[in-house]
Amino acid sequence: MAPSLQFFVMTLASTAIVSALSPPICQTVAPLQKVLDIQTANLTIDNAPFGIIYASNDIAFVGVAETVAVLNTSTFPPTQLSSFPVHFGNTGFPTVQGLAITRNKKTLYLSVGPGAIAVDVKKAVAGAANPIAGYLNGTAGTTSIETTLSLHDEYVFVTQEDGTTATKDNGTIEVFHVQRASNGSVSSTYVGYIELGYLVVGSALSPDGSRLYVTSEQINEDATQGTLSVLDVETLKTNPSAALLATAGAGCGAVRVAVSHDGKHVWVTARESNKLLAFDAAKLESNSSSALIASVQVGTSPVGLHFVNHGRHIITADSNRFSSPNTTTGLTVVDVEAALNGTQGFPRIPTGLFPRELALSPDGKTLLVSDYSSDIIQAVNVTQLT
Numbered sequence: 001m002a003p004s005l006q007f008f009v010m011t012l013a014s015t016a017i018v019s020a021l022s023p024p025i026c027q028t029v030a031p032l033q034k035v036l037d038i039q040t041a042n043l044t045i046d047n048a049p050f051g052i053i054y055a056s057n058d059i060a061f062v063g064v065a066e067t068v069a070v071l072n073t074s075t076f077p078p079t080q081l082s083s084f085p086v087h088f089g090n091t092g093f094p095t096v097q098g099l100a101i102t103r104n105k106k107t108l109y110l111s112v113g114p115g116a117i118a119v120d121v122k123k124a125v126a127g128a129a130n131p132i133a134g135y136l137n138g139t140a141g142t143t144s145i146e147t148t149l150s151l152h153d154e155y156v157f158v159t160q161e162d163g164t165t166a167t168k169d170n171g172t173i174e175v176f177h178v179q180r181a182s183n184g185s186v187s188s189t190y191v192g193y194i195e196l197g198y199l200v201v202g203s204a205l206s207p208d209g210s211r212l213y214v215t216s217e218q219i220n221e222d223a224t225q226g227t228l229s230v231l232d233v234e235t236l237k238t239n240p241s242a243a244l245l246a247t248a249g250a251g252c253g254a255v256r257v258a259v260s261h262d263g264k265h266v267w268v269t270a271r272e273s274n275k276l277l278a279f280d281a282a283k284l285e286s287n288s289s290s291a292l293i294a295s296v297q298v299g300t301s302p303v304g305l306h307f308v309n310h311g312r313h314i315i316t317a318d319s320n321r322f323s324s325p326n327t328t329t330g331l332t333v334v335d336v337e338a339a340l341n342g343t344q345g346f347p348r349i350p351t352g353l354f355p356r357e358l359a360l361s362p363d364g365k366t367l368l369v370s371d372y373s374s375d376i377i378q379a380v381n382v383t384q385l386t
Contacts, residue, residue: 170197194242199218275295299318307360
């Protein structure tokens with residue numbers, strides 16, 4: 001049997017962080033990792049899964065090409081209950097990317113094409129033929145990737161990866177003010193957008209709702225280094241183009257971002273650096289050049305990331321998206337405290353091909369992984385990460 005995570009981390013040599021770090025360079029090879037013996041199980045679906053999110057311990061949603069699948073997650077692995085197609089006006093049936101859900105679990109938002117689509121959760125779970133509750137149609141792109149909701153769900157922030165000629169092909173954050181009627185329908189007012197770097201993809205809200213953190217894969221079209229941007233949420237609500245507070249270098253191909261439960265650290269996956277990066281949230285605004293405090297070697301081409309075990313661990317989805325030779329695919333399990341103290345060499349959990357996005361059950365027991373190129377939803381028993 002492979003060693004437990006606790007045993008493995010305890011045997012690693014830890015090096016204290018001496019000072020702020022420089023953003024990591026690009027690399028094509030990630031080192032071999034120890035393999036953890038963790039319970040996993042798979043659900044095969046019809047097409048490539050992308051975004052995934054729980055509505056409750058028993059229900060989850062996953063974007064599958066031009067449809068959304070409804071999963072029964074009371075079993076291990078989950079089973080598929082139903083699915084419904086997604087259509088967005090003149091754009092036809094675009095691919096469903098990221099998913100977000102309101103805190104009351106009544107409305108699901110899908111990142112689709114020129115903006116987002118609101119879905120009535122109750123109708124979708126009941127198998128209604130058309131659970132669509134509303135459309136959020138933007139003007140600054142047709143390649144939305146992630147949707148993030150404000151603290152009280154009244155604003156929706158959409159990352160547009162490619163932008164338009166008006167943004168010089170730079171990506172944007174588009175802002176919508178939304179209202180949900182008593183019948184479940186959602187109306188929206190388009191507020192505007194802010195232009196950021198090239199290939200804007202990931203976003204995450206601070207725990208207090210005051211900041212939106214956004215990743216751009218590249219500073220510009222010709223660069224290799226990506227960025228992490230800090231946006232003021234109150235300004236986004238009224239004047240998006242003026243919301244930028246700070247920008248920091250975030251390695252090659254910065255793609256996803258997550259914020260610690262206490263709001264002190266912001267974590268970014270640098271896909272082409274094979275690294276998980278930690279930034280000091282306060283320093284991002286006071287002195288962004290000194291904000292990078294940890295650079296953790298993970299597997300090849302990490303994309304999604306998620307906290308588990310009440311924030312004790314971060315799991316990265318190491319996609320190996322570009323099929324680099326002599327590399328592995330899987331989930332790296334990073335001990336947060338050890339990583340912040342400079343530890344390297346964390347172990348992995350094997351997956352199917354191209355693990356992309358992650359979702360944790362409300363009870364914290366099961367992590368779902370969308371294995372994009374294997375047409376699989378993988379369930380991982382994270383209670384075994386002791």
